[in-house]
Amino acid sequence: MPLTPKAAIKEVQDISSLAAKIFISAFKRPLYLKDVLTQMDVIGVGSLAVIILTGFFTGAVLTLQTSKTLSTFGAIGFTGQLVAVSLVRELGPVLASLMVAGRVGSGIASELGSMLVTEQINAMRALGTDPIKKLVVPRVVATTTMLPILTVVADAVGVIGGLFVAVFVLHISSNLYLNSAWDALNYMDVVGGLLKPLVFGATLSIVGCHCGLRTHGGTQGVGRSTTQAVVASSILILVFNLILTRIILAYTQ
Amino acid sequence: MTSEYVLEMKNVVKYYGDEPVLDGVSFKVFRGETKIIIGASGSGKSTILKLIMGLDRPDEGEILVEGQEITRMKESDLVAVRGKIGMVFQESALFDSLSVRENVAYQLYEIGVDEDEIESKVRETLGFVGLEDAIDKMPSELSGGMKRRVALARALIGHPDIMLYDEPTAGLDPITSRRINELIIALRDIKGVTGVFVTHRLRDAFTLATQYASNGGPTTTYHREGATLCIANTRFLLLRDGKIIFEGPDELLRRSEDPYIKRFLA
Numbered sequence: 001m002p003l004t005p006k007a008a009i010k011e012v013q014d015i016s017s018l019a020a021k022i023f024i025s026a027f028k029r030p031l032y033l034k035d036v037l038t039q040m041d042v043i044g045v046g047s048l049a050v051i052i053l054t055g056f057f058t059g060a061v062l063t064l065q066t067s068k069t070l071s072t073f074g075a076i077g078f079t080g081q082l083v084a085v086s087l088v089r090e091l092g093p094v095l096a097s098l099m100v101a102g103r104v105g106s107g108i109a110s111e112l113g114s115m116l117v118t119e120q121i122n123a124m125r126a127l128g129t130d131p132i133k134k135l136v137v138p139r140v141v142a143t144t145t146m147l148p149i150l151t152v153v154a155d156a157v158g159v160i161g162g163l164f165v166a167v168f169v170l171h172i173s174s175n176l177y178l179n180s181a182w183d184a185l186n187y188m189d190v191v192g193g194l195l196k197p198l199v200f201g202a203t204l205s206i207v208g209c210h211c212g213l214r215t216h217g218g219t220q221g222v223g224r225s226t227t228q229a230v231v232a233s234s235i236l237i238l239v240f241n242l243i244l245t246r247i248i249l250a251y252t253q
Numbered sequence: 254m255t256s257e258y259v260l261e262m263k264n265v266v267k268y269y270g271d272e273p274v275l276d277g278v279s280f281k282v283f284r285g286e287t288k289i290i291i292g293a294s295g296s297g298k299s300t301i302l303k304l305i306m307g308l309d310r311p312d313e314g315e316i317l318v319e320g321q322e323i324t325r326m327k328e329s330d331l332v333a334v335r336g337k338i339g340m341v342f343q344e345s346a347l348f349d350s351l352s353v354r355e356n357v358a359y360q361l362y363e364i365g366v367d368e369d370e371i372e373s374k375v376r377e378t379l380g381f382v383g384l385e386d387a388i389d390k391m392p393s394e395l396s397g398g399m400k401r402r403v404a405l406a407r408a409l410i411g412h413p414d415i416m417l418y419d420e421p422t423a424g425l426d427p428i429t430s431r432r433i434n435e436l437i438i439a440l441r442d443i444k445g446v447t448g449v450f451v452t453h454r455l456r457d458a459f460t461l462a463t464q465y466a467s468n469g470g471p472t473t474t475y476h477r478e479g480a481t482l483c484i485a486n487t488r489f490l491l492l493r494d495g496k497i498i499f500e501g502p503d504e505l506l507r508r509s510e511d512p513y514i515k516r517f518l519a
Contacts, residue, residue, distance in 0.1 A: 030363075119346040122308050126340045127360045127407070128332045 015210050018132075022140050022206065025133045035138035043104050043139070044146030051150045052157050054099050058091055059083060059158030063165040067172075079172060080181035083162040088185060088193040092155040094241055097200035100147055101233040105208040108139050109229035112212025113222040121213075136213075140205040147201030148194045155193065192248035199240055204233035258317070259284050259415055259447045260305060265314035267300055267495075274300050275311070276495035285486055287441045287448040289458045292492030293517070298451040299343065301492075302417045305449065306340055307331040318415070339408030340417040344424075345400040347392040347407070353379070354388045357406045364411075378406045382436060398429035405436060416440060418450045422457045434460045439473050441486060442466040455518065462487040462503035491517070 066082045112135060115121050121131050159181055166177040211229035215221045260282040267275040274297040282288045290298050303309045304316055307323050316324050318334050326334070347356050354375055355362075361371045379385045382402040392400060401421055408416060418437060422430035434457055440446040442465050452458050465486075466475050489506045491499035491514060499506060499514055507518065 118344065118349075119342045120348055122303070122306075123340070123342055123346040123348070123407075125308055126306050126335055126338075126342075128335050128363055129359075130328070 014214070015206060018136075018210050018213075019202075019206050021132055022137055022209075025130065026137050026141060028133075030133065032134055032138055035134065036141050039138045039142035040146055043100075043142045044149065047100055047103055047146070047150055048153065050099050050103055051096055051154045054095050055087075055092070055154035055157035056161035058095055058154075059087060059161030059163075060165045062086060062091065062158070063162035064169070067166070067170050076170070076172060077176055078180055079166060079170070080159075080162070080177035080179070081184035084159055084181035085184050085189065087155050087158040087162075088189050090241075090245070092151050092158060093193055093196035093200065094237065096151045096154040097147060097197055097204065097237045098234055100143070100150065100201070101204040101237060102230055104143060105204040105229045105233045106226045108143075108205060108208035109212040109215075110222055110226045112136075112209060113215035113225040114219075116213060116215050117218055117222060131213075136209045139209060140202060143205035144198060144201040147197040151193065151197040186252075188248065188252045192244070192252075195248070196241065196244050199244060200237045203236050203240060207233040207236065257284065258282060259319060260288075260449070261315075261317040262301070262304075263315040263317070265301075265304065265311045265316060267297070267304065267309070267311045273495050275304075277314075278492075278495070278497055279314075280490055280497065280500060282447060282449065284447055285441070285445050287437070287450055287461060287487045288490055289461060289487060290449065290451045290490045290492060291453060291455065291458055291517075294453060296492040297495045298453075298492055299419050302340065302419050302449060302451055305417060306335060306338060336411060337413055338415045338417060339411065339413035341401070341404050341408050341419060341421045343419045345392075345397075345404040347400055347403055349392045351392075352388075353384070353390050353392070353395070353403050356392065356403060357410055359407060360411045374410060378410050379403075381409070382406045383432075398425050398432070401425065401429075401433055402436070405433070409440075414447060416446050416448045418448065418452075420452050420454075421450075422452065422454060427456075430454075430457055431460070434464075435466070435473075435475055437461065438464055438475065439466045443468050443473065458489070459503060462489065 062083050063079060066086075067076055067079045070076050070078055070082065112121070115135070121135075124131050124134065159178075162181075163174060163177055166172040167174050208229045211225040211232070215225040217224070258281040261280075263279050265275050265278045266273060278297070278301065280288070290301060292298050300309070304311055305318065307326065311324055314324070315322055319337065321334060323331065323334055348359070351359070357375045357378055358371045361374060366374075375388065376385060379388055382405050384399060384402050384406065387395060387399060387403070392403070395403065405421070416437075421437070422433050425433065437448065437450065438461060441448055450458070450461060464475055464477055466473050488502055489499065490497055491506070493513060498511070499509060506514065509515065
């Protein structure tokens with residue numbers, strides 16, 4: 001489908017109306033709590049390994065790079081501070097969300113897409129279930145709640161990854177590294193660092209559901225929806241990150 | 254107002270894109286009758302079933318289910334209407350993340366029936382389609398014919414008054430198709446279920462139109478109609494390019510002089 005301005009506006013309209021429907025359905029009975037818990041397990045616990053690896057290596061490489069720059073100013077003692085601030089404010093939320101968009105957003109789009117092309121969604125409606133309530137709401141609720149938690153894990157593991165490099169490669173004392181990391185963080189860093197993944201989680205899961213549910217053209221269409229879900233949600237995450245950073249910084253002074 | 258017709262379509266028009274798939278379709282289905290809709294691929298057969306189920310809405314016209322107009326109903330009100338209708342989808346459409354038991358029990362879980370009752374009803378319904386042994390299997394472990402029978406069981410568990418069959422025998426071997434057809438005949442003649450049967454396989458259509466079932470003690474027996482008798486409660490509907498070009502019993506369909514019908518039956 002060529003991206004004409006008209007098609008783009010239609011797309012934004014469709015996603016917004018889906019988001020509104022999700023919000024309304026989330027507070028109306030029946031609530032599928034069991035499905036929410038299952039999705040929390042699949043999305044949250046299932047992404048843990050990816051998040052830990054991402055966090056560790058990001059923290060480690062960040063420490064290597066910043067210490068190199070800082071040492072030219074003789075300020076290597078500030079390494080922990082710079083790593084912690086970069087991780088909690090930016091890299092933790094963004095990288096965790098991008099990894100989850102790749103893993104979960106694509107999974108949601110392909111699962112819902114396959115269910116749609118094999119008429120399982122119609123079968124569900126025929127049996128008296130609203131697919132938005134049964135399939136979409138649990139996925140969106142689970143992703144939106146689990147992503148901030150995963151981000152905290154990514155931040156923490158990132159700092160530990162940095163610690164490894166600081167101690168074993170750069171021979172900075174662990175006390176110096178951890179103290180400067182701890183002192184650097186203020187209240188708004190943490191609030192902002194948790195607000196971002198909340199927004200990104202909602203974004204990537206809603207985009208994933210939207211792409212899955214408008215799949216057409218059989219199995220090939222499922223592949224197309226999956227790709228679109230990952231690309232669109234990744235770009236949206238980066239755009240929203242800029243907007244949110246601007247807002248959070250305005251409140252930081 | 255109760256109507257003697259269980260289903261009624263009045264001048265229904267449905268477009269997909271710029272092409273009309275249904276172009277002024279009107280028909281009525283009596284209680285206990287099975288309407289067989291035949292036609293070439295793309296003639297709008299499956300669309301009719303989706304519209305009756307309220308899964309899609311027509312662009313023009315009215316659809317009455319048990320006397321209730323459904324085309325302008327809210328999605329939340331449609332749930333009650335769908336409760337009266339069971340549907341067997343093309344390619345079964347079983348939920349592949351759920352076991353056979355959970356698939357068949359799905360509707361009961363949604364209503365909130367208690368566990369013991371669910372178990373006995375699932376076993377009873379699977380018994381009817383002859384698949385009690387497969388209760389713990391996953392859909393991926395089943396053959397095409399077994400899937401179709403599980404789909405039939407899933408649609409039947411809520412004891413619907415109306416059954417919609419969307420090519421339930423497509424892609425199956427003759428013996429398995431026969432088994433499915435017999436189940437549908439038994440539903441029509443013994444349980445009195447009203448049905449709409451969509452197919453492009455004439456052989457299955459004529460089996461349904463010429464055979465009837467009776468209940469002799471514990472077993473169901475199937476009989477063939479005599480040469481002139483018209484016992485089987487079945488009417489045909491032939492669709493061509495979104496229009497109905499024939500409506501009536503199989504005897505009249507076979508005797509039709511219309512060149513398109515002749516070619517279709519040949």
